[in-house]
Structure formats: C-alpha cells, structure tokens
Amino acid sequence: MTSQITMALAGNPNAGKTTLFNQLTGARQHVGNYPGITVDHKEGRLEHKGRKIAITDLPGTYSMTAYSAEELVARDYLVNEKPQVVVNIVDASNLERNLYLTCQFLELGVPIVIALNMMDVANDRGMEIKAEKLAQLLDIPVVPIVARSGKGVDELMSAALQVADERRVFSSRDIPYGDDIDETITAIIQKIEEAQFLTHTYPARYTAIKYLENDEQFIQIGREASRTVAMDIEQLVERVSEHTQKTLDVYPEAIIADHRYGYIKSIVRQGVVTHKFDSDRLYTSDKIDKVLTNRLLGPLFMFAVIFGLYQFTFSWSELPVSWLEEGFGWLGGVVESTLPEGLLKSMIISGVIDGVGGVLGFVPLIMFMFFGIAILEDSGYLARVAFMMDRIFRIFGLHGSSVMPFIVSGGIAGGCAVPGVMATRTLRSPKERMATLLTVPFMNCGAKLPVLALLIGAFFSDNQAQYMFLFTMLAWVVALLAAKLLRSTVLRGAPTPFVMELPPYRFPTLRGLLIHTWERTWQYIKKAGTVILGISILLWALMTFPGMDQHDLASFENTRENIVAAYPAEVAAELEQSETELSEAAQKLQNKLLEIDNLEAEATLKNSFAGRIGTSLESVSSIAGFDWRTNIALVGGFAAKEVIVSTLGTAYSMGEVDVEESTSLGERLQRDSGWNKVVAVAALVFIMFYAPCFVTVVCIAKESSWKWATFSMVFNTVFAFTMAVIVFQVGTMLHLG
Ligand code: GDP
Ligand code: MG
Numbered sequence: 001m002t003s004q005i006t007m008a009l010a011g012n013p014n015a016g017k018t019t020l021f022n023q024l025t026g027a028r029q030h031v032g033n034y035p036g037i038t039v040d041h042k043e044g045r046l047e048h049k050g051r052k053i054a055i056t057d058l059p060g061t062y063s064m065t066a067y068s069a070e071e072l073v074a075r076d077y078l079v080n081e082k083p084q085v086v087v088n089i090v091d092a093s094n095l096e097r098n099l100y101l102t103c104q105f106l107e108l109g110v111p112i113v114i115a116l117n118m119m120d121v122a123n124d125r126g127m128e129i130k131a132e133k134l135a136q137l138l139d140i141p142v143v144p145i146v147a148r149s150g151k152g153v154d155e156l157m158s159a160a161l162q163v164a165d166e167r168r169v170f171s172s173r174d175i176p177y178g179d180d181i182d183e184t185i186t187a188i189i190q191k192i193e194e195a196q197f198l199t200h201t202y203p204a205r206y207t208a209i210k211y212l213e214n215d216e217q218f219i220q221i222g223r224e225a226s227r228t229v230a231m232d233i234e235q236l237v238e239r240v241s242e243h244t245q246k247t248l249d250v251y252p253e254a255i256i257a258d259h260r261y262g263y264i265k266s267i268v269r270q271g272v273v274t275h276k277f278d279s280d281r282l283y284t285s286d287k288i289d290k291v292l293t294n295r296l297l298g299p300l301f302m303f304a305v306i307f308g309l310y311q312f313t314f315s316w317s318e319l320p321v322s323w324l325e326e327g328f329g330w331l332g333g334v335v336e337s338t339l340p341e342g343l344l345k346s347m348i349i350s351g352v353i354d355g356v357g358g359v360l361g362f363v364p365l366i367m368f369m370f371f372g373i374a375i376l377e378d379s380g381y382l383a384r385v386a387f388m389m390d391r392i393f394r395i396f397g398l399h400g401s402s403v404m405p406f407i408v409s410g411g412i413a414g415g416c417a418v419p420g421v422m423a424t425r426t427l428r429s430p431k432e433r434m435a436t437l438l439t440v441p442f443m444n445c446g447a448k449l450p451v452l453a454l455l456i457g458a459f460f461s462d463n464q465a466q467y468m469f470l471f472t473m474l475a476w477v478v479a480l481l482a483a484k485l486l487r488s489t490v491l492r493g494a495p496t497p498f499v500m501e502l503p504p505y506r507f508p509t510l511r512g513l514l515i516h517t518w519e520r521t522w523q524y525i526k527k528a529g530t531v532i533l534g535i536s537i538l539l540w541a542l543m544t545f546p547g548m549d550q551h552d553l554a555s556f557e558n559t560r561e562n563i564v565a566a567y568p569a570e571v572a573a574e575l576e577q578s579e580t581e582l583s584e585a586a587q588k589l590q591n592k593l594l595e596i597d598n599l600e601a602e603a604t605l606k607n608s609f610a611g612r613i614g615t616s617l618e619s620v621s622s623i624a625g626f627d628w629r630t631n632i633a634l635v636g637g638f639a640a641k642e643v644i645v646s647t648l649g650t651a652y653s654m655g656e657v658d659v660e661e662s663t664s665l666g667e668r669l670q671r672d673s674g675w676n677k678v679v680a681v682a683a684l685v686f687i688m689f690y691a692p693c694f695v696t697v698v699c700i701a702k703e704s705s706w707k708w709a710t711f712s713m714v715f716n717t718v719f720a721f722t723m724a725v726i727v728f729q730v731g732t733m734l735h736l737g
Contacts, residue, residue, distance in 0.1 A: 004052045005164045006081070010074060010105070011089035012098050013060030016117040020089060020147040021057045024157075048157040056083065062097075064104040065215055065253075068429065072217060078110055079201055084164035087156065089115045092122040092129050092144070095273060099264045103175060106138070109203045111167070113160045114142040119152075128274045137267045174205070177259045181212060181252055184240040188212075188233050197229045198222065211237050213253040214494075251494070285505050289384065298388050305381070306407060309372040313365060320364035328357035343544070351540035356533050360525070365446070366419060367521045373404065373423075374516035378508035386426075394495055396480040397487025401426045402436040406479065410443035411472075417441040417696040419520060421703055431493045435483045437700055438712050441692035442479040444472060447641035451687050454645055458666030459680040475688060482719070490711075535639045535694050542610040543636070543647070548603060556600045563592050605650050610635060614651075624686065624724040625679040625732075634686065638713075640693045678731030682724040689720035 009017045025044030042057040058077055059070035078086065088105055090098040105112050116131055135142035141159045145152030176182060188208035192199065198207055198221065210218040211233050222230035241252055248255070291297055332353050339345040376382045382404060390400030402424075409420030420440040427433035444452065452471060460467045487493070548556075564572050567589050574586045575593075582590065605611050606628070614631035621631050629651035636643035649665050652672070669675045691713040692700070701709035731737060 004054055005085065005161065006083040007053050007055045007160060007164070008058055008077065008081075008083040008086045009055065009089060010058045010078070010086055010101070011060060011115075011117075012062055012091065012094075012101060015060065015089040015091045015098060016147040017057055017060060017089050020087075020115065020117065020145070020153070021055065023147055023150050023153055024055060048154075048161065051161060053157070053161075056081075061101065063101060064108070065213055078105075078108065084111065084167075085160045086110045086112045087115050087160055088112050089117050089147075091118050092116045093118050093125055093127065095129065096261070096264050096268055099268070100260055102138070103260050103264065106140075107175070107203070107206050107209060109206065111163050112140055113156070113163050114138070114140060115147075115152075115156050116142055116144040117147050119144045120146045120148075126275055130272055130274075133270070134267070134272045137270060137272070175260060175263045177209075177256055180240055180244055180247075181255055181259075184212065184236055184252075185209065187236055191229060191232055191236075195226060195229045197233075198225055208233075209256065212240070213256055214241075214251065285380075288505055292381070293384050293388060298384075302385055302388060305376070305385075309369070309376070312372050313369045317365040317368045321361060324357075324361045324364065328353055328361065331357075346544065347537065347540055350544075351537040352533065354536070356529070356536065363521065363525060366416060367517060369408065369415070370419065370520045371513060371517045373408065374513045375508055378506065378512055378516070380505045393480075396484045397432070397491075397495065398436055398480075398483050399427055399429065399432045399495070402432065402483075405436050405440045406443060406476075409440040410445040410448070411476065415443060416445050416447075417443065417692055418699050420445075421696060421699040422520060422523060424703065429493075429495075431487070431491045432495070434704060434708065435486045435491050437703060438486060438708070438715070439479040439483045441696050441712070441716065442475050442482065442689055444475050444688065445641065447693065448687060450645045451641070452684065454648075454666055455669075455680045455684055458670050459675075459677045471684065471688065474685075478689060478723075539610075539636055539639050539643065542613075543605060543608050543632075543650075545609060546607070548600075548607050552603060552607075556596060556603075560593060560596055563596070564589070601650050602652070605632065605647075623728070624721060625674075625682045625728040626686075626724075627674045630683060634690070637687065638691055638694065640695070641687070644687065676737035678728055678737040681731065682728040685727050686720045686724040689723060690717045691720075692716065 009021055011017050021042065021044060024046050026046075044055050044057070046053050046055060056077070058074045061068070061071045061074050064071060064075050077083075086105060088102055090102065102112075102114065114134070116129065116134070119129070122129055129144070131142045131144045141163060143152055143156040143159050145156055147153070177185065185205065185208045188211060189204045191197070192204040192207055202210075207218065207222075211222070214237070219230070219234070222233065237252070244250055244252055244255060292301055332349050335345065335348050335353065339348065373382070376385070385403055386400035388400070389403040393400055393402050404426065405420045405423040407415065408423050409415045409417045417440055420443070421437055424433050424437045424440070427436055452468065456464055456467045456471075567585060571583070571585045571589055574583060575590055606615070610632050611628070613635055614628040617631045617635075618626075618628050621627075621634075626634065629648065632651050633644045633647040636647045645665070648669075652665065652668050669680075691697070697709045697713055700712055
C-alpha cells in the first residue's frame with residue numbers, strides 16, 4: 001500500500017469537476033465557466049478510510065487533441081505525472097458527448113473510474129441510466145453521484161482507491177475505425193514497436209491514432225524523438241489521408257471522430273439509457289432552443305439581445321461616466337489653480353490627468369458591458385450565439401466563438417478592442433484565435449466614434465445615419481476579409497470542428513456575475529494605470545518639446561501687446577480682473593487674444609517633435625491626401641485614438657476641442673482647402689484600419705507574443721494606408737471631392 005494516492009479529476013467543462021473537487025477537499029473557490037480560469041490545475045488533499053489522497057483538478061476539455069492550451073495541459077499532466085487513478089467526471093444528462101473524452105482516456109490507457117455525475121438532472125429529465133450496464137460494457141468501474149449534494153461521493157472514492165491499489169492495467173481499447181484507418185494503424189504500430197518509438201511514454205496504438213488525427217504536438221514530439229521513424233509514419237498517414245480525401249472527401253481525423261461517436265452510441269443504445277417519458281418529449285432547454293436557435297427567429301432574437309445589451313450598457317453607464325468626467329475635470333481644476341505655470345503643470349494636466357482620465361472614464365461603461373455579457377455567458381445564451389454565427393464565420397476561417405470579441409470591440413460601434421482581445425480566450429484553436437485577435441481592432445471602438453462623428457458631420461451631414469451604418473458595415477467586411485487573408489496565408493490551417501457544447505440554460509448567480517465582471521474590469525483598469533500613463537506622458541512630451549525659439553515667442557508676445565495697445569486701457573484692465581460680465585469691447589479683445597493663443601499653440605505643435613514627424617511624413621502621406629496636421633493627429637492616434645480629434649483641434653489652431661462639441665472644428669475642416677469629401681473618406685478609412693492603439697497592442701502581445709503584436713501594427717498600417725491611397729487617388733481622379 002502506498003502512503004499517498006495521487007488522483008486527477010478530468011472531464012468536460014461544466015461536468016461538475018470543480019463542484020466535486022470542493023466536495024472532496026472542502027476548498028472554497030470560485031465555481032465558474034469563464035474559459036481559461038482553470039488552465040492551471042488546482043491541487044487539494046483529502047483522507048478516505050484513513051488513506052491520504054492528493055487530488056488535482058485538471059482543466060475541462062471536450063477532447064484530447066491539441067486544439068487548445070487546456071487540452072495540452074490535461075494531456076501532458078496525465079502522461080507525465082501518471083496519477084494512480086483518474087476520476088473521469090461524466091455528465092449523465094449528456095452521456096454521449098461526455099463519453100467521447102472517456103474513449104480517449106481509454107486509448108491512452110490511464111487507470112480510470114467514471115463518476116457519473118448530475119444523476120439528479122438526468123432523473124428530472126426522465127432518463128434512467130444503468131451504471132452497472134455501462135461499467136460492464138466499458139469494462140471500468142462506474143459510480144453514479146450527485147456532486148452538488150455529495151451523494152455517492154464516498155462510494156466513488158472507494159472505487160477509485162481500489163483501482164489505484166490494484167494497479168489495474170487498462171489495455172487500450174480497440175475501437176474500430178474502418179478498414180482504411182485500421183490497416184494504417186496496424187502498419188504504424190508495427191513501425192513503432194520495431195523502433196521502440198515513444199513507447200516509454202505512450203501506448204503504440206495511441207501514438208498511431210494521434211498521428212492520424214494530425215496532432216501538431218505529437219508530430220513535433222515525434223520528429224524530435226526520431227526523425228527517420230517520424231518521417232516513415234508521416235508518410236503512411238499522408239497516404240491514407242490522400243486516399244480518404246479522394247474516396248470520402250474527408251480527413252482521417254473526421255473518420256476517427258465519427259467512429260468514436262458510433263462506438264459510444266452502440267454502447268449507450270444497449271440499454272444504458274432509457275427514457276421514462278415518451279421520447280419526443282422536449283426538455284426545457286431544448287424547447288427554448290427550438291425558438292432561440294430557429295433559423296428565422298434565432299437571428300432576430302440575437303439582434304434584439306445585442307441591441308438590448310448596448311441599450312443597457314449605454315443608458316446605465318451614462319451617469320457614472322459623467323461623474324468620473326466631472327471628477328477628473330475637478331482634479332484638473334485643482335491642479336490648474338494650485339500649481340505654478342510651467343512644464344510640470346502642463347505635464348500633469350495634459351499628460352497624466354487627461355490621458356489616464358480619458359481611459360478610466362470608460363470604466364463604468366466597460367463594467368456594465370461585461371456585466372451584460374456575463375449574463376449572456378453564464379445563462380448559456382452566448383453558446384447559442386456562437387452556434388448560430390459559426391456557419392458564417394467559418395467561411396472566413398473564423399469560429400462561432402469569434403462573435404463576442406468582435407461585438408465587444410465595437411462591432412455595433414462603441415466598444416473597445418482591449419476587452420475584445422481578452423475575450424478571444426474563449427477560442428480553442430490557436431490559429432482561429434490569432435486570426436480573431438488580429439482583426440478585432442478593425443471594429444469601430446468608442447475612441448474612433450468622435451472622429452467618425454466629426455468627419456461625417458462635416459462632409460456628409462445630409463446622410464449621417466446612412467454613412468455611420470456604411471462605415472460599420474465596412475468595418476465588418478474588412479475584418480472578415482482580413483481574417484480570410486490571414487487564415488489562407490500566415491495562419492493557414494484546417495478549421496476546428498464546432499465541438500462547443502450547448503449547455504443547458506441556467507439562471508446565473510449574482511456572485512458569479514460579479515466575479516466575472518470584476519475580473520475583466522480590473523484587467524482594464526490595470527492597463528490604464530500603467531501603460532496609458534506612460535504613453536500619455538510620452539505623447540505630451542512629443543507634442544511639447546523642443547518648444548518654440550525665443551525669437552518666435554517674442555513675436556507672438558509682441559503681437560499680443562500691439563492688440564492690447566489698440567484698445568483703451570480700461571478694457572484691458574477689465575479683462576485682467578476677469579469679470580464675469582464682460583463689456584462688448586472686452587469680449588472682442590478676449591477673442592482676439594484667444595486667436596493668438598491658438599496660433600501660438602499651432603506653431604508650437606508644428607515645431608515639436610510630433611510636428612516634425614508629421615511634416616517629414618508629408619511627402620509619403622500626401623499620396624493619401626494627408627497634410628502635416630493630419631499626420632500629427634494620426635501619429636498621436638498610434639498611442640490612443642482618443643487623441644486624434646483633440647490633436648486635430650490644436651493643429652488647426654482651434655485651441656482645446658471638446659470631443660462632444662467638435663462642430664466648429666468640422667466647419668474649419670470643411671472650409672480648409674486641404675480637405676474635401678475624398679480626403680475625409682480616405683482619412684476615415686485610414687483611422688478605422690491602421691495600427692491598433694498602444695494599449696490594444698500591449699494586450700495582443702500579452703495574449704500572444706510581441707512578434708504578433710508588431711505584426712498587427714505593421715500589417716494594419718500598411719493595409720490601411722493602401723486603402724486610403726486607393727480611396728484618395730480614385731476619388732480624386734473621378735472628381736468626387
Ligand atoms: P466544471 O466546469 O466541470 O468545473 O463544472 P462545475 O463544477 O463548475 O459545475 C457546473 C455547474 O453544474 C454548476 O452550476 C454546478 O452547481 C452544477 N452541478 C455540478 N454537479 C451537479 C449535480 O450533481 N447536480 C446538479 N443539479 N448540478 C450540478
Ligand atoms: Mg471548473
């Protein structure tokens with residue numbers, strides 16, 4: 001008898017692993033469905049019949065392929081740590097789908113006991129499940145339990161201890177995969193056994209099947225172990241793969257999946273499951289799905305839900321957002337009146353408060369949006385949305401689960417790519433996830449909206465709503481086409497099957513919702529506190545230094561003095577005292593001085609580093625119709641798109657521009673000879689599609705790598721510039737301006 005038994009919990013997501021884990025170990029922890037939260041396995045300890053057991057909660061997976069990080073973690077753990085017993089939790093109310101994973105455990109040859117969970121649910125649905133029959137057919141112990149109440153858990157532990165003690169060797173189960181595949185399996189096994197290829201870690205048959213499933217990790221491991229054997233096996237696989245494609249038009253992995261399901265069906269239909277009610281009686285979830293995933297009503301309902309989400313988000317966050325704005329405004333005012341004029345003051349106000357405030361101001365909005373999304377996710381509706389959109393997204397090399405990241409990023413205008421990028425974690429295939437991650441920044445996020453509003457308002461004021469709709473559609477079309485482009489070049493690879501389960505509808509718990517909301521909001525806040533702070537100080541410096549030379553400064557000062565001198569002394573004195581009710585003359589003087597201030601700001605900007613960058617870019621940017629002023633704004637937009645409108649304001653000597661009241665800047669652009677409709681569209685296209693803002697880039701790097709983050713900056717900018725040039729050149733040629 002070993003002193004401590006090692007045990008692993010494994011099963012599909014939502015099968016009840018965490019619930020059982022908590023039952024067993026008493027550990028208090030979060031039970032939730034947020035994918036990615038349990039990528040690291042959890043450890044716990046318990047005693048049963050005086051025996052010590054160390055137990056590990058593996059991430060939930062639907063299969064054991066290399067589609068996702070969770071699957072790799074689970075697989076590597078079983079192979080490398082070799083737990084003495086694996087408790088496979090199976091959702092009894094969803095038996096066939098859950099046994100798919102069981103089949104793969106059996107092929108891997110791990111010592112296993114099945115915990116047939118959710119017996120209460122199965123019972124409520126009128127299913128009768130014969131555990132002994134299942135145990136007999138699979139030839140492994142099966143213990144029915146209700147993890148939530150703890151029923152059957154003692155028996156489960158006894159059965160598990162017995163498996164561990166007996167050191168039962170589980171021969172790999174020979175599921176038949178059809179003549180073509182079976183012949184190749186035999187041939188591969190022969191090669192493996194001759195060369196002792198990977199046999200110390202994996203059963204030969206398992207290796208053969210993984211190769212036939214085109215498992216990337218296995219192909220890698222194989223090549224490292226022995227190049228020659230690996231090549232031989234890959235050739236065998238290639239041959240049968242060509243054959244099945246020719247004869248059946250499918251890859252071997254699809255045939256394997258089909259046969260596994262067939263095998264499971266044949267077991268389950270041998271009297272394991274019987275329905276107490278008549279078989280066509282629909283369960284509540286299925287009944288709801290009849291309507292909610294209906295071909296016609298489904299999409300309609302989906303649009304209504306998404307629209308409702310936006311309504312909810314914007315109307316509920318309006319008030320807190322305005323509080324925050326007022327708060328930051330107040331803070332700015334305090335600094336304005338306490339600090340002496342100078343660089344420090346300018347940096348704190350323009351760099352720190354405006355920059356960080358601009359981002360933190362979005363927090364309530366993001367919080368409400370995430371809360372709404374958490375409701376959709378926890379209730380099970382999000383899975384239906386993914387299911388419905390999968391067919392369309394598949395055409396572009398994406399997955400149904402890409403929908404939410406797109407919507408969060410501004411798919412209906414007004415989201416944010418940062419949470420959008422984070423939301424791609426629900427995607428299980430690394431390539432589909434990368435393609436989604438790289439294209440979500442194309443959506444019209446909340447920071448791009450003021451620019452859209454400004455330019456559409458200035459140049460297409462007759463059809464604002466239509467143009468807004470047009471640019472939203474354009475974002476989608478471009479994002480999907482770019483995804484297609486990526487998926488057929490740098491991210492080429494087969495689509496993953498839609499294996500996401502439609503979980504039964506559940507009432508979300510408030511605690512779960514709050515935890516989900518908080519986790520994501522906090523990530524956003526952390527970004528604002530660190531990255532954004534750095535960027536906005538840098539940007540402030542770029543736009544402030546090296547400042548104007550003494551000569552120019554003096555000439556502005558001179559002009560001011562001349563203007564003041566042209567007015568009677570009382571008028572100037574009245575301005576000095578900053579009376580609230582100014583006389584007409586004083587007002588005139590004030591306006592003239594303001595004009596000089598603005599001209600000075602413009603000149604300072606032109607002479608700043610940012611201004612010099614803008615000017616030197618002019619030779620290239622002019623083929624897309626952008627002059628140096630636009631360039632500065634666009635360079636600023638690399639840091640944060642919020643900056644674009646305010647920088648344009650300074651560059652066109654409009655002084656500080658309030659984002660909500662950008663009409664005067666619009667009029668200014670309308671009158672400017674450098675701007676017309678064609679330039680406006682070219683600028684919009686560029687702004688919509690060029691490099692994501694820096695926070696998004698950092699996020700992309702965190703979620704993938706700096707290589708991809710850099711790629712997204714370069715790719716998007718080149719792509720956007722090309723589009724802008726085409727728009728400008730063609731538009732100018734056709735005299736559309
Ligand atoms: P995991 O994803 O495998 O960790 O699954 P969880 O432990 O998070 O369980 C998913 C959901 O199923 C939770 O809402 C649990 O409360 C619920 N659940 C787990 N076991 C049972 C059970 O035996 N009966 C019922 N009715 N619900 C259960
Ligand atoms: Mg869990």
